[in-house]
Amino acid sequence: MDLFNQTDLFSTDEVRKTEFVLPGADIVLFENYFSTEESNKLFNNLIKNTPWQQEQITIHGKEVDYPRLTAWYGDATKDMKYTNTKSTMHSWSADLLFIKERIEQEVNVKFTRCLLNYYRDGKDSVDWHQDYKGEQRKNTVIASVTLGATRPFQLKHSTRKGLKRLAIPLTHGSLLLMQGATQENWKHKIPKTTKKIKPRINLTFRWLPE
Numbered sequence: 001m002d003l004f005n006q007t008d009l010f011s012t013d014e015v016r017k018t019e020f021v022l023p024g025a026d027i028v029l030f031e032n033y034f035s036t037e038e039s040n041k042l043f044n045n046l047i048k049n050t051p052w053q054q055e056q057i058t059i060h061g062k063e064v065d066y067p068r069l070t071a072w073y074g075d076a077t078k079d080m081k082y083t084n085t086k087s088t089m090h091s092w093s094a095d096l097l098f099i100k101e102r103i104e105q106e107v108n109v110k111f112t113r114c115l116l117n118y119y120r121d122g123k124d125s126v127d128w129h130q131d132y133k134g135e136q137r138k139n140t141v142i143a144s145v146t147l148g149a150t151r152p153f154q155l156k157h158s159t160r161k162g163l164k165r166l167a168i169p170l171t172h173g174s175l176l177l178m179q180g181a182t183q184e185n186w187k188h189k190i191p192k193t194t195k196k197i198k199p200r201i202n203l204t205f206r207w208l209p210e
């Protein structure tokens, strides 16, 4: 099913597809990928039912809380060491399977795991980074779903300082697909803000070649 061609032109909930033309990146945004009704329900369910974890990082020998809460879900329920804290890998819930099956209609992969981030307010953030390391960065598919407050998703090239940065506002119910070598060539970040904003959940469904 191609959701994009099925949209009602007069509906405010219309799916809007934008392809970003950037060197060495393959990034596509679908606004209103989930309807407002679906997004509201998913947001409320996930806030309430997710076993949110406070992970920590060691900076100069001191344990510091990450500025957001997280939870991992996946096919395999083997726990993993992602940060300092041991991350529990949960098995897919009905809400996550609903989202996963819908977004798998846009790409030719089956996602194997998902990281949920909970940004409680404007003080929560994620600093500049690329997802994965080494070889794995060269060919990944990451599908990022946003529920709740809109935050700017900033992008900058990892080596070419002269290239313009950009910020993509990720709205309630949007889907951002990052494929190919996007992670190898571009860094991304969700900055802090002093504005009074509502909470936001971001889900990154991940696929890596075998």
Ligand SMILES: O=C(O)CCC(=O)C(=O)O
Pocket: 115, 117, 126, 131, 144, 153, 170, 188, 190, 202, 204
């Ligand atoms: O919250 C977002 O939109 C991005 C999250 C992110 O970059 C990550 O979890 O690796």
Ligand SMILES: [Fe+2]
Pocket: 129, 130, 131, 188
């Ligand atoms: Fe990331």
